[in-house]
Amino acid sequence: xxxxxxxxxxxxxxxxxxxxxxxxxxxxxxxxxxxxxxxxxxxxxxxxxxxxxxxxxxxxxxxxxxxxxxxxxx
Amino acid sequence: xxxxxxxxxxxxxxxxxxxxxxxxxxxxxxxxxxxxxxxxxxxxxxxxxxxxxxxxxxxxxxxxxxxxxxxxxxxxxxxxxxxxxxxxxxxxxxxxxxxxxxxxxxxxxxxxxxxxxxxxxxxxxxxxxxxxxxxxxxxxxxxxxxxxxxxxxxxxxxxxxxxxxxxxxxxxxxxxxxxxxxxxxxxxxxxxxxxxxxxxxxxxxxxxxxxxxxxxxxxxxxxxxxxxxx
Numbered sequence: 174x175x176x177x178x179x180x181x182x183x184x185x186x187x188x189x190x191x192x193x194x195x196x197x198x199x200x201x202x203x204x205x206x207x208x209x210x211x212x213x214x215x216x217x218x219x220x221x222x223x224x225x226x227x228x229x230x231x232x233x234x235x236x237x238x239x240x241x242x243x244x245x246x247x
Numbered sequence: 248x249x250x251x252x253x254x255x256x257x258x259x260x261x262x263x264x265x266x267x268x269x270x271x272x273x274x275x276x277x278x279x280x281x282x283x284x285x286x287x288x289x290x291x292x293x294x295x296x297x298x299x300x301x302x303x304x305x306x307x308x309x310x311x312x313x314x315x316x317x318x319x320x321x322x323x324x325x326x327x328x329x330x331x332x333x334x335x336x337x338x339x340x341x342x343x344x345x346x347x348x349x350x351x352x353x354x355x356x357x358x359x360x361x362x363x364x365x366x367x368x369x370x371x372x373x374x375x376x377x378x379x380x381x382x383x384x385x386x387x388x389x390x391x392x393x394x395x396x397x398x399x400x401x402x403x404x405x406x407x408x409x410x411x412x413x414x415x416x417x418x419x420x421x422x423x424x425x426x427x428x429x430x431x432x433x434x435x436x437x438x439x440x441x442x443x444x445x446x447x448x449x450x451x452x453x454x455x456x457x458x459x460x461x462x463x464x465x466x467x468x469x470x471x472x473x474x475x476x477x
Contacts, residue, residue, distance in 0.1 A: 206415060207357040207359055208412065209358045209405055209427055211382075211431060213382055226459070229292070
């Protein structure tokens, strides 16, 4: 019985922590994005461009998360 | 930005006690950037409000001797801009030079954007680059310290990008690289002369036109699209 009560308590605590974490505000929501990062010499975080030319994006923001997902799929 | 109104903020106590040649040097740099052939390398790009021009007036510098933050939080840099700049403008570009070495950070600088009240602003963050081999252009131009040469080179990168992609909806390639990113750490000549006669070792900026015409010099990927206006 004691083991059962402990298990239920542990489960309830885990659920409470998970719920709290999901409801926590994203502290980065108001962080402007870093753009044009000038990486140090020899630091190569960027991927080769498919197209060399730059294009106008008409106000559409570059979404790094989308690009990463795309990379995973290629 | 068709015209960028620039100002520099030197943030940190050591800018008061030991500025070296960096504050006066960057005053010279910004004063000569406008109407330079180097600035003109970004002028082929257009936006909804017109074409980028070499009109880049410099409003001078501000020194804030309070302890600077690092670059991890862009909101802290934006807050510094809003604190220090008395009358920010929508086409303002405010470069924040801190006195903090980058340590293990893998970057020398970045640019970003936000708002001071209801006024949109553009800004950039720079580490202190004295004695930092990762951010050193290895300039041979006489009469300047290594630390000044380093922030001067990186300033060309960030300002050019802010002019062509000020708020992350402008000009960049399919990888998200802006015109400075695409030519980072590529130098065509030992020094480029600005409109006031000052000379700087400075990276090129990407030109679609030069790439398509085959008239640029190569970036690290071998693409001949970089120009430095020399």
